[in-house]
Amino acid sequence: MADATQEVLDTVETIDSVDALKAAIQEMRTAEEVFATFDQEQVDKIFYEAAMAANKARIPLAKDAVEETGMGVVEDKVIKNHYASEYIYNAYKDTKTCGVIEEDIAGGYKVIAEPIGIVAAVIPTTNPTSTAIFKCLLALKTRNGIIISPHPRAKKCTIDAARIVREAAEAAGAPKGLIRWIDQPTLELTNELMSDADIILATGGPGMVKAAYSSGKPALGVGPGNTPAIIDSTADLKLAVSSILHSKTFDNGMICASEQSVIVLDDIYDAVKDEFQKRGAYFLNPEELDKVRKTIIINGALNAKIVGQPAYKIAELAGVTVPEKTKVLIGEVESVDPSEEFAHEKLSPVLAMYHATDFDDAVAKAERLVADGGYGHTSSLYVDVNEKEKLDKHQAAMKTCRILVNTPASQGGIGDLYNFRLKPSMTLGCGSWGGNSVSENVGVKHLINTKSVAVRQENMLWYRTPEKIYFKRGCLPTALDELKDMGKKRVFIVTDQFLYTSGFSRQIEEKLDQLGIIHESFWDVAPDPTLQCALEGTKQMKAFEPDCIIALGGGSAMDAAKIMWVMYENPDVRFEDMAMDFMDIRKRIYRFPEMGKKAYFVAVPTSSGTGSEVTPFAIITDADTGVKWPLADYELLPDMAVVDVNNMMTQPKGLTAASGMDVLTHALESLVSVMASDYTKASSLQAIKLVFQYLARAYDDGSDLEAREHMANASCMAGIAFANAFLGVNHSMAHKLGAFHHLPHGVANAVILTRVMRYNAADVPVKMGTFPQYAYPQAKERYVEAARYVGIQGKDDNEVFENFLKAIDELGAHVGIKPTIADYGVDETYFNDTLDNMVEQAFNDQCTPANPRYPLMSEIRDLYLDAFYGREPSSYED
Amino acid sequence: MEEVVTRGNKVVYRDGDSLVKVFNDAKPASDVFNEALNLARVQETGINTPDPVSVSQVDGDWALVTTFIPGRTMAELMDENPDKEDQYLMQFVDFQLDIHAHTAPLLQRQKDKYTRMIQSLTDVLDATTRYELEMRLDGMPNETHVCHGDYNPSNVIVAEDGTLYACDWAHATQGSGACDAAISYLLFALTSKERAEKYLDLYCKKSDTPKQIVRTWMSIVAASELSRRRHEADEFLLQWVDVVDYQ
DSSP: OOOTTSOOOOOOOOOOSHHHHHHHHHHHHHHHHHHTTOOHHHHHHHHHHHHHHHHHTHHHHHHHHHHHHOOSOHHHHHHHHHIIIIIHHHHHTTOOOSEEEEEETTTTEEEEEEEOOEEEEEOOSSSHHHHHHHHHHHHHHTTOEEEEEOOGGGHHHHHHHHHHHHHHHHHTTOOTTSEEEOSSOOHHHHHHHHHHSSEEEEOSOHHHHHHHHTTSSOEEEOOOOOEEEEEOTTSOHHHHHHHHHHHHHGGGGTSTTSEEEEEEEHHHHHHHHHHHHHTTEEEOOHHHHHHHHHHHEETTEEEGGGTTOOHHHHHHHHTOOOOTTOOEEEEEOOOOSTTSGGGSOOSSSEEEEEEESSHHHHHHHHHHHHHHHOTEEEEEEEOOTTOHHHHHHHHHHOOEEEEEESSOHHHHHTSSSSOSSSOOOSSBOOTGGGTOSOOSBOOGGGGEEEEEEEOOOOOOOOOOOOSEEEESTTOHHHHHHHHHHTTOOEEEEEEEHHHHHTTHHHHHHHHHHHHTOEEEEEEEEOSSOBHHHHHHHHHHHHHHOOSEEEEEESHHHHHHHHHHHHHHHOTTOOHHHHTOOOSSTTTOSSOOOOOOSSOEEEEEESSSSOOGGGOSEEEEEOTTTOOEEEEEOGGGSOSEEEEOGGGTTTOOHHHHHHHHHHHHHHHHHHHHSTTOOHHHHHHHHHHHHHHHHHHHHHHHOTTOHHHHHHHHHHHHHHHHHHHHHOOOHHHHHHHHHHHHHOOOHHHHHHHHHHHHHHHHTOSSOSSBOOOTTOOSOOHHHHHHHHHHHHTOOOSSHHHHHHHHHHHHHHHHHHTTOOSSSGGGTOOHHHHHHHHHHHHHHHHTSTTGGGSSBOOOHHHHHHHHHHHHHTOOOOOOOO | OEEEEEETTEEEEEETTEEEEEEOTTSOHHHHHHHHHHHHHHHHTTOOOOOEEEEEEETTEEEEEEEOOOEEEHHHHHHHOGGGHHHHHHHHHHHHHHHHTOOOTTSOBHHHHHHHHHHTOTTTSOHHHHHHHHHHHHHSOOOOEEEOSSOOGGGEEEETTSOEEEOOOTTOEEEOHHHHHHHHHHHHHTTOHHHHHHHHHHHHHHHTOOHHHHHHTHHHHHHHHHTTTOOTTHHHHHHHHOEEOOO
């Protein structure tokens, strides 16, 4: 670990060999370690002083660059140097690049910026000093070291620019030797640098960029541009022509974003040409055009002699005489194919001009020019900004990372001059189209490594219930009074044939008659309701147009009514989508349709088991295909639940037993679920206690009002618990026993219940459930808590747990639950034949994810087999 | 022995069924052995070439002996039958593509050879230009096709039965076919721009190669040609060399 007092060596004076380079990098690593400890204030001071120094030197550096390279225009290079120091400073002066740069304390999240290390910066001849300033400033702001590889043609001025930045940075406190350069650039040294550095900022032609990307180090490279500018008929012609001339003459056309071709719509072509001529452009006649063609491009490559030269000089080279003040040479050409020399990038004030018959033709031509020489770079359009359709068409077609509108492309592409949201940069990413890793303008964010620190968080949990739950014997008529208060006028009752014919629904109808509410009934719901039945009901419902639905019955009637409600409110829903499994109900892909816009939903249970009156679940079977659609969403929560034991007194013994054991399973599974909360556990625990106290009584004597009432409450409370904490693998397995072997749901739950509890209670499960709230395996603790609440004793937790299992088995036996699956007459061969299928489907059941133990399929298989044969439970510890 | 032809640094004789290339004393022994090795490697791939026979000394000079292929060079035939130029060019390109279809993993690598040639040009090209050339070469893809390296009609023999044989494998490498085509184009262009264009059209069409790819190689092969120090076309070649990458 370095500290700020560590000695930083800076002994390598000249980098002109691989050995010297390696030695310099070695020294820089120490300097870099020290720099990495600097805070934002120190860094910003260095950034400020370095930008100031570069800015001050902008004129001598510009002069040197022109003199050394023989290319470009001093005054324009001054602007570039000015821009590279002032604009870059301004853009990033307040940007956090050190330490914590983003923090969300409540969300347990922060982002820490770290330097990358050593940047290899390859600098082109076209913008040597400004690019050097730009890259050095970015490196300083991000606490990186930087080694510059100048182009031999611009070696001296590039190094001078870097030296000025370096000296200012060191004077402001930066460690020595953070900014260095290769003194004698060769391919060997450049390649060595690229493979020794930590990141490469390559600016240059395709050869350089390719070399950077093949170095094996992360590279931010850019590629060639071939910017086409379209002038639409709606454009401001004067602005367009002068902008293009302004851009194309800037530093004699050496900015890679600069326009290479102008595509002009026919109806304004002559006017545009006149304006160009008026403003100093020279149109080449066919003979001159041919001469210039042969001069600018040699074998498809750019003649080095014309790069960054003024127009008249290029003309002279071609043997064409033009006025010395000519701003730009324009060749009127037709072909956009690469065989046309003018269709290429020219890096000089030479421009191609094309006719376009209409806007589509113009876009097609621009597309081709981009594809042939400027994929990913820049394109430009001059148009009335209200021409949305044209703008959209152009934006859709251009495979360029910058699309400029009514803007000189050289100044527009580098950002912050003619637009203020493009980041100012001398390195313009070209995206995957240009073989680059970035498609935006390169800035400080590309030179830092960010560490995202994420602290374990717990999900927001919830406790959702119907808006009203009414209970107490005889409460139904009073609850229905509220429908009148709410202004409900048309009520649709969904129930089953038994309840309808035995007169249960009549008490509701009579009450509604009293209240003056019109009503209609659908009484054809069978157990395991089908989609076909629900469709039938929906048809009737649609014709009746209710503003309230009352579901009267057990789970089947309530589920069927919920499905009818969905289809009535949202006729276009698709069950495949609604039934899609989810890992987290709040992150599910499908957005459930909003319910309750047409009708208010009242659930009146007549059995104490499913809890459907307070749950967001419904299950429906497509009778044609046999597919079951389990639906789950809080939109399916009834608006009102009325738990009136008067409706439950006729439950037969078998139903009392099965649904009672179902309640116990709901309560136990929701208690140990990974999603269980303080809120749901209270309901679960009380429900368990009530089942222990009253199930046997209700079973033994169906007219025991007190027992019946408490079981009704237990059912509803367990429903509330699992509506919010969900269930577990017991239900997953029971669902499949029902589907494959037709065991009644409550029985299927009960016959495996204590085995699953023992499985869940393992202290060392193979895998635990995935949920941030669930910190460690704790199912046994919770079972024991329930056992003690029920009054079960023992010398330690293990004994209490064993006694609890025994008590549950005894309760089951009391109400007629048989010990094994085989006892229910399930054929052994058929059971074994279907076992693999059951196992996989149980594993995939929507109830499984909330289980405290994440089950392996082999474990589910063992549980099934143990429960089938009544085998002694094996150890479920890992 | 009957003298067949005299060129720069060698005299070629026919000796019965053999062809004897006798190099003058300026030719290092390693070059002669290297050419013999190239020939042997290429011949083993199945490409039509004369068979290597021996490397020996004739009156103190090194000589490479191969089998003699009775026939005419394609260059002679082209000169004699200008009306059949298109037909010959077609055969010429087909044969070149056939050569490129072979691989010889032990042949020297094209990029290594051209890098060396560019680096040897210190007196002709400044460091900047050499740097540009090396950078461009470095960025070219690595390929492994057998390339003749000096493929022109005078190095193609049309045997009496019409079969084509390629000789003079001194510059053979494994690398990019497009580079080899750029060399052929350059060699044509030194005498006839028109024939060069015709050749390039044909090559690119038959090999389904974009012309731009072949053109990217031209500055590099022009530099390599400069390094052969023939000097007749230096000005022409320098013009080809002095180009820059698009930026």
